[in-house]
Amino acid sequence: MAFFGDKTYLGAEIGTTTIKLVELIKSGKEIRLKNYGILETYGYLERFNNALQTSSLKALESEISAYLSIILQRAKIRSRNATVSLPAFSAFTTLIELPDIPEGELPSAMAFQAKQYVPLPIASVKLDYIKVGERTDENGLKLQQIFLVSIPNEQIDRYQKIFNGASLNLNALEVEGMSLARVLTKGIKEATMIVDLGARSTSFAVAKDGFLRFEAQTDFAGGSLTQALASGMNISPRRAEELKQQRGLLAAGAESELSTLMLPILDVIINEARRAKENFEKSYKEGITSLVLTGGGANLLGIEDYFTKQLAVKTVRANPFRNIIYPPEIEPIIKKSGPAFAVALGAAIRNLV
Ligand SMILES: Nc1ncnc2c1ncn2[C@@H]1O[C@H](COP(=O)(O)OP(=O)(O)OP(=O)(O)O)[C@@H](O)[C@H]1O
Ligand SMILES: [Mg+2]
Numbered sequence: 050m051a052f053f054g055d056k057t058y059l060g061a062e063i064g065t066t067t068i069k070l071v072e073l074i075k076s077g078k079e080i081r082l083k084n085y086g087i088l089e090t091y092g093y094l095e096r097f098n099n100a101l102q103t104s105s106l107k108a109l110e111s112e113i114s115a116y117l118s119i120i121l122q123r124a125k126i127r128s129r130n131a132t133v134s135l136p137a138f139s140a141f142t143t144l145i146e147l148p149d150i151p152e153g154e155l156p157s158a159m160a161f162q163a164k165q166y167v168p169l170p171i172a173s174v175k176l177d178y179i180k181v182g183e184r185t186d187e188n189g190l191k192l193q194q195i196f197l198v199s200i201p202n203e204q205i206d207r208y209q210k211i212f213n214g215a216s217l218n219l220n221a222l223e224v225e226g227m228s229l230a231r232v233l234t235k236g237i238k239e240a241t242m243i244v245d246l247g248a249r250s251t252s253f254a255v256a257k258d259g260f261l262r263f264e265a266q267t268d269f270a271g272g273s274l275t276q277a278l279a280s281g282m283n284i285s286p287r288r289a290e291e292l293k294q295q296r297g298l299l300a301a302g303a304e305s306e307l308s309t310l311m312l313p314i315l316d317v318i319i320n321e322a323r324r325a326k327e328n329f330e331k332s333y334k335e336g337i338t339s340l341v342l343t344g345g346g347a348n349l350l351g352i353e354d355y356f357t358k359q360l361a362v363k364t365v366r367a368n369p370f371r372n373i374i375y376p377p378e379i380e381p382i383i384k385k386s387g388p389a390f391a392v393a394l395g396a397a398i399r400n401l402v
Pocket of ligand 2: 064344
């Protein structure tokens with residue numbers, strides 16, 4: 050029952066292989082999980098090779114609206130107000146350094162600066178920015194560091210259409226890294242790297258106390274691991290996916306071929322993480338001391354230890370539901386699938402904190 054003053058809210062992630070919705074309710078200071086839903090899309094594994102190509106990812110808006118409607122109905126979700134998170138590759142983010150000008154002058158300075166950094170005409174994007182730090186350069190000049198996010202209007206229109214098509218009000222759009230930062234790093238004062246291992250892409254977000262500071266991305270991801278197994282063992286993508294999920298990196302004996310085939314791909318992802326870490330540390334002059342794995346790929350058995358060893362940075366699997374109240378009987382689901390819902394959860398919380 051919704052009491053007076055209770056607020057419900059939806060967060061959504063439209064991933065390459067899945068659509069996820071999380072419905073939260075806030076009463077007083079408590080945030081509870083009201084409902085969640087996940088739907089696998091596009092017959093991903095059947096069209097495995099196609100699914101890795103960008104063009105086929107452009108599923109029709111009407112198709113995605115229909116999927117959203119199905120989740121709303123099946124999960125009995127009532128809220129109609131939603132925030133959606135966009136993958137890093139559909140937006141543009143960068144760190145800008147400006148002299149320490151008065152706050153009131155920031156909007157016009159940013160409008161001017163953004164032209165130099167954003168690869169699209171400024172009129173065709175929506176800009177959002179936040180001051181994330183300060184530093185003094187070699188000449189003693191004080192600089193403020195601004196994190197700039199620009200989302201093409203074309204993307205905004207597309208998502209508006211998709212959500213309206215499912216009778217939802219799309220109240221906000223943000224990049225996935227912002228949602229992840231909010232849900233995984235609030236209250237943590239040291240810089241943390243969040244690695245989101247999806248199906249089609251892996252993103253590297255550096256965040257501090259709930260805010261995104263830096264973002265990078267690679268196309269090597271969960272799908273690449275499955276593909277390496279399928280072609281290396283000459284088995285179907287579906288079988289490869291099963292083996293990957295059941296055994297992960299822990300298979301021994303005759304099955305150690307699984308690790309032999311997957312580790313080179315993981316090494317590529319880890320090298321990208323190292324590069325992102327070094328880039329962040331150079332720009333911000335501060336170190337990253339911990340790493341959190343999220344997205345479906347975070348469930349790969351043995352992955353935390355492998356990351357910790359290769360990167361020499363303590364790596365853990367994300368627990369995005371740590372500050373959310375949920376019924377005890379779904380604990381096993383939260384344990385198993387929690388990381389896959391991190392983005393949608395972070396988006397849902399946007400309007401509740
Ligand atoms: N138990 C598991 N072990 C290993 N990998 C897993 C496991 N469960 C799911 N995955 C992988 O997680 C990936 C899907 O993750 P997720 O749901 O985060 O992706 P997505 O959001 O749809 O994709 P993207 O973010 O790339 O658009 C798939 O590659 C899948 O194989
Ligand atoms: Mg994803």
